[in-house]
Amino acid sequence: MVKLTAKPCLSKILKQKGWTQLMLAEKTGLNQATISRFDRTTQRKDDHLFTIAYALGVKVEDLFEVTIEEEEKQ
Template sequence: MKIKVTPKLSKLLKERNMKQIELSILTGLPQGTISRFDRTNRHDDLNLFIIARALNVNIEDLFEIEEE
């Protein structure tokens, strides 16, 4: 079984009418880290927890997960 994992932070922010800079301020993470989230396939564990808690979601909610 293969699993395809695609980041979807931009989609979550859009649904919440929130800008990257607002999440940056809320989390204390640099705006560049927030900006690169959907363009990379490597994510720092701590950043995942910080972002998920700030948005009040599970880490899994930051990604689209598809079984292939």
């Protein structure tokens, strides 16, 4: 069995680009509270993912640090 973990890294991307959450909110039309919750929640709307990725010039999968672990069958 494969265990996939996707940890959001929006804050890291914003820091690398020198952007604030407010700047991203203005660029996307999403409110700043939505941007703020991105790294803290487990549920995200699909359209928010694509909107944020497009505004940052990255792929949706770049918004997450993904780890894959193979679990042994018992």
